[in-house]
Structures are given as structure tokens and as C-alpha cells.
Amino acid sequence: MPRALITGVTGQDGLYLAELLLGKGYEVFGLVRGQNNPKRELVEQQVPGVQIVTGDLTDLSSLMRAMTTAAPDEVYNLGAISFVAYSWENARLTSEVTGLGVLNMLEATRLYSGDDLSRVRFYQASSSEMFGKVQQVPQSEATLLWPRSPYGVAKVYGHYMTINYRESYGMHASSGILFNHESPRRGPEFVTRKISRAVARISLGLQDSISLGNLDAKRDWGFAGDYVDAMWRMLQAPAGDDYVVATGETHSIREYLDIAFARVGIDDWSDLVVVDPRFFRPAEVDLLIGDATKARTELGWEPQVSFPELVTMMVDADLDEQRALAGR
Ligand code: NAP
Numbered sequence: 001m002p003r004a005l006i007t008g009v010t011g012q013d014g015l016y017l018a019e020l021l022l023g024k025g026y027e028v029f030g031l032v033r034g035q036n037n038p039k040r041e042l043v044e045q046q047v048p049g050v051q052i053v054t055g056d057l058t059d060l061s062s063l064m065r066a067m068t069t070a071a072p073d074e075v076y077n078l079g080a081i082s083f084v085a086y087s088w089e090n091a092r093l094t095s096e097v098t099g100l101g102v103l104n105m106l107e108a109t110r111l112y113s114g115d116d117l118s119r120v121r122f123y124q125a126s127s128s129e130m131f132g133k134v135q136q137v138p139q140s141e142a143t144l145l146w147p148r149s150p151y152g153v154a155k156v157y158g159h160y161m162t163i164n165y166r167e168s169y170g171m172h173a174s175s176g177i178l179f180n181h182e183s184p185r186r187g188p189e190f191v192t193r194k195i196s197r198a199v200a201r202i203s204l205g206l207q208d209s210i211s212l213g214n215l216d217a218k219r220d221w222g223f224a225g226d227y228v229d230a231m232w233r234m235l236q237a238p239a240g241d242d243y244v245v246a247t248g249e250t251h252s253i254r255e256y257l258d259i260a261f262a263r264v265g266i267d268d269w270s271d272l273v274v275v276d277p278r279f280f281r282p283a284e285v286d287l288l289i290g291d292a293t294k295a296r297t298e299l300g301w302e303p304q305v306s307f308p309e310l311v312t313m314m315v316d317a318d319l320d321e322q323r324a325l326a327g328r
């Protein structure tokens with residue numbers, strides 16, 4: 001039975017990846033940080049097969065203990081401070097967790113591996129946010145990185161450190177440059193879930209309007225369940241490498257709003273959305289669209305969920321959740 005260690009198991013991707021690996025017969029260990037972390041219960045309820053180990057990406061010795069306990073064949077480093085807007089307010093902490101945390105996890109993996117440095121396969125959760133002020137359209141593995149946020153800068157550090165460990169030590173280390181991926185498990189601070197939840201609440205008469213920032217930003221949005229499959233495929237490849245994972249389509253926040261409100265029978269949302277400057281960012285990433293040709297051809301990966309299906313899935317899940325919370 002193969003063994004995997006997932007950092008960030010309490011997050012959106014961690015939960016989907018744990019489900020995927022358990023379904024494939026893996027023994028799955030999930031790193032959970034902090035004392036009495038409330039998200040631990042979420043993992044225990046939603047993916048009960050996961051064995052929890054405690055540790056923090058900023059604490060190398062805790063990661064080494066986790067490696068010894070899990071004795072993994074595969075390490076998926078998904079843990080990060082992942083909310084871009086928060087990264088300006090907590091730039092140093094973001095650098096320590098999202099940037100230096102990658103180095104700590106690579107070191108824990110290297111030291112655990114001993115003389116056989118290719119024995120543990122390593123996945124790093126890199127991000128399309130690294131493209132920032134995009135230098136090419138669409139963005140591929142060869143596109144120059146130009147990050148626009150402390151989060152993006154920290155991800156660039158982790159990305160290059162992963163490549164450096166592959167090149168320096170011959171580790172099977174892969175970096176997945178994933179474009180935005182969403183689901184009903186998405187945190188409510190991200191724009192897609194903020195909208196799907198608000199649309200559900202507005203349609204049920206529980207909320208009057210929604211305040212948002214820049215409605216013109218465009219993202220290449222896919223379904224998180226499809227994207228964790230790409231992570232697994234990378235670690236089954238003969239050697240570590242870097243791959244863009246994206247749908248190849250881009251849509252604005254306005255288009256997301258159109259489909260989300262239409263799902264609850266509202267065609268004109270202009271009076272229901274308030275543009276609030278508080279949600280604008282010091283530097284914006286205006287346009288992301290990925291070219292995933294390499295992942296398609298080398299890994300046989302294909303996204304399964306379309307943009308309208310994704311939006312509909314999220315609104316429907318939030319309608320169910322809000323009805324249940326309101327006792328309807
Ligand atoms: P998420 O839901 O925000 O999950 C982040 C995870 O990191 C949580 O489990 C969190 O634990 C954990 N974490 C935070 N600080 C930590 C620390 N100091 N030590 C250990 N764990 C820590 O993010 P996601 O959407 O699942 O994304 C997974 C990864 O992919 C992240 O690295 C993200 O940056 C990257 N990524 C995401 C996307 C996307 O569109 N979703 C795209 C590209 C890349 P707590 O629950 O305890 O806070």
C-alpha cells in the first residue's frame with residue numbers, strides 16, 4: 001500500500017486529494033497545525049481514513065517528525081497562507097509559511113530520504129499568481145514570472161527552490177503551476193465562494209446585496225477535484241518536472257456573477273452588487289489564462305468540469321447549506 005503525506009490537508013485541495021488517494025488504496029497522513037485546530041474535525045468527518053499528524057511548515061523539526069511517522073512514498077506540499085489579499089497585510093508571515101515553508105518541507109524530505117534521494121516523490125503547490133503582470137498570453141511553463149503580491153513572490157521562491165532541489169539532489173520533485181480552482185469546499189474569502197454564498201442567501205431573502213472589488217479581473221477557473229488528479233499524475237511520471245494546470249478559458253468576475261445569479265432566476269444583478277474600494281488590491285493580476293498542453297500530452301490530464309457547471313455546482317451547494325442553516 002503506497003503511503004502519502006499531505007500538508008494543508010484541512011484546505012480545499014487537501015480534502016479532495018485525500019479522498020482521491022484513499023480511493024486509490026493509499027495510506028494517507030495529513031499534517032494539521034496548531035493546538036486544537038477546529039479544521040481537524042472537518043478532516044475527521046469528511047475523510048475519516050486520514051491519519052492526522054501534527055506539525056507546522058515553519059517548524060522543521062515538526063516536519064521531520066511527521067516524515068518519520070508517515071514514512072511516505074509521496075509528499076504533497078499544499079500547506080500555505082493562500083489568500084492573496086491577506087498577504088499584503090501579513091507579508092512576512094506569508095513569506096515564512098508560503099515561501100520558507102517549502103524549503104522546510106524539501107529539507108525534511110531530503111533528510112528523511114538519506115542516501116536514496118529519489119525514493120520520496122515531492123509535489124509543490126505552485127500558482128498562476130506567479131505570472132502576475134502577465135508577460136505572455138496564454139501562460140505556459142516557459143512564461144517569465146512577474147509576481148504582483150507578497151503571496152506571489154513567496155510562491156516564486158518555493159517554485160525555484162523545488163526546481164533547485166530537483167537539480168541539486170536528483171530528487172523527484174515536481175511543481176504544479178495551478179490556475180485558480182474552486183469548489184463547494186472553497187474558503188468563503190475567495191471571490192467565487194463569496195459570490196455563490198451571497199447569491200444563495202440573497203435568493204433566500206437572508207441578505208440584501210454583496211460588496212465586491214474589481215469586477216473586471218479575469219481568471220482561468222477550473223474544478224478543484226480535477227486539479228488534484230493532475231497533482232497525483234505528476235508524481236506517477238518517471239521524473240519530476242513543472243506543469244501548468246489550467247482549462248485554457250478565461251472569464252471575468254462579471255461573467256461568474258451572470259451565471260450565479262441566473263441560477264436563482266435573477267437576470268439583472270446590477271442593484272445587488274456594490275463595488276467597494278476596500279476590496280481592491282494594491283496591485284492587481286488582471287488576466288490569467290493557462291496553456292496546459294504539457295500536462296495534457298505528458299500526463300494525459302483533462303479537466304472534466306466546465307465553467308458554467310462549476311458555477312452552478314457552487315451555487316447549488318450553497319443553496320443547500322443556507323437552507324439547512326436557516327432550517328428550511
Ligand atoms: P487553502 O484552502 O487556503 O488551504 C491552505 C492549507 O494550508 C490549510 O490546510 C491550512 O491549514 C494550511 N496551512 C496554513 N498555514 C500553515 C502552516 N503554518 N503550517 C502548516 N499548514 C498550514 O488552500 P487551497 O485552495 O486548498 O490550496 C492548496 C495549495 O495550492 C496552497 O498552497 C495554495 O497556495 C495553492 N494554490 C491554490 C490554488 C487555488 O486556486 N485553490 C491555485 C494555485 C495554487 P489551516 O486550515 O490550519 O489554516
Ligand code: GDD
Pocket residue numbers: 082083084085126127128129178179180181189190191192194211212213214215217218219253279280281284285288
Ligand atoms: N477575494 C476577493 N473578494 N476577490 C475579489 C473581490 C472580493 O470581494 N472582488 C473582486 N475580486 C477579484 C480579485 O481582485 C482578484 O482579481 C479575483 O477576484 C480573484 O480573487 P480570489 O478569488 O481571492 O483569488 P486569487 O486569484 O487572488 O488567488 C487564488 O488563485 C491563485 C491562483 O491564481 C488563490 O487560490 C491563490 O492561493 C492561488 O494561488
